[in-house]
Amino acid sequence: MIKRSGLLLIALLSLATASQASMRMGDWGMVMNENSQQLPQGCDSIASEQSITVKAGREYAKAFPGTIFGYDQHTFSFPRCTRVTVNFINEDQIRHQFMIHGLPTYLHPQGMFHMExxxxxxxxxxxxxxxxxxxxxxxxxxxxHMEKGMKAQVKVGGGNGDLPSIPGVSGQLNKDRYPLDLGVQNMLLISLLFLLGFAGCLFLYRRNKK
Ligand SMILES: [Cu+2]
Structure with a gap:
């Protein structure tokens, strides 16, 4: 009985260490679901090592009208099977994250690598x-924060296109509408009304002349 509970304790302890390994946190913030060892499927070895610096802050929104927050870079490109060390710097006095989504879930719970x-x-x-x-x-x-500019894309192996609404890269998916937006349809309607008004005036002028 003692032996069995001892084994259980060891199992629980190793589980706790394993989950700790993928999460570091403190009063500064957190790093969740990182992976520096486990090879993704189809990778025989680590092909190369890279390190990048990502800066976050209001300062980087200045170049993009309509945004409030930003990263200093919006597209990151890496080869496949590459170990990437991200140096994340927050220059604001408020909370910011650099989260990558859609990564393999067998390496990252919910497909997410999270720095905060x-x-x-x-x-x-x-x-x-x-x-x-x-x-x-x-x-x-x-x-x-994403809607206000804190959005980027990470291209692996050349990527498969650009994501929408990446500042400086791609336009907005849903264009903002303004009441004074003179689109093509509105311009046609205004021209038609103008022509009708003009024809009406001409008609009245001719009738009065007779
Ligand atoms: Cu933020």
């Missing part, structure tokens, strides 16, 4: 690019 800083600071995290040609979404998930 509660305020100004810096942290490192690692992931390994899958053996694929895909464009992954990277963003800050704090409410409204």
């Amino acid at each position: 800083l509660y305020g100004e600071g810096e942290v490192q995290g690692t992931f390994i690019t899958p053996n694929t040609e895909e464009t992954y979404l990277a963003h800050c998930d704090v409410a409204q």
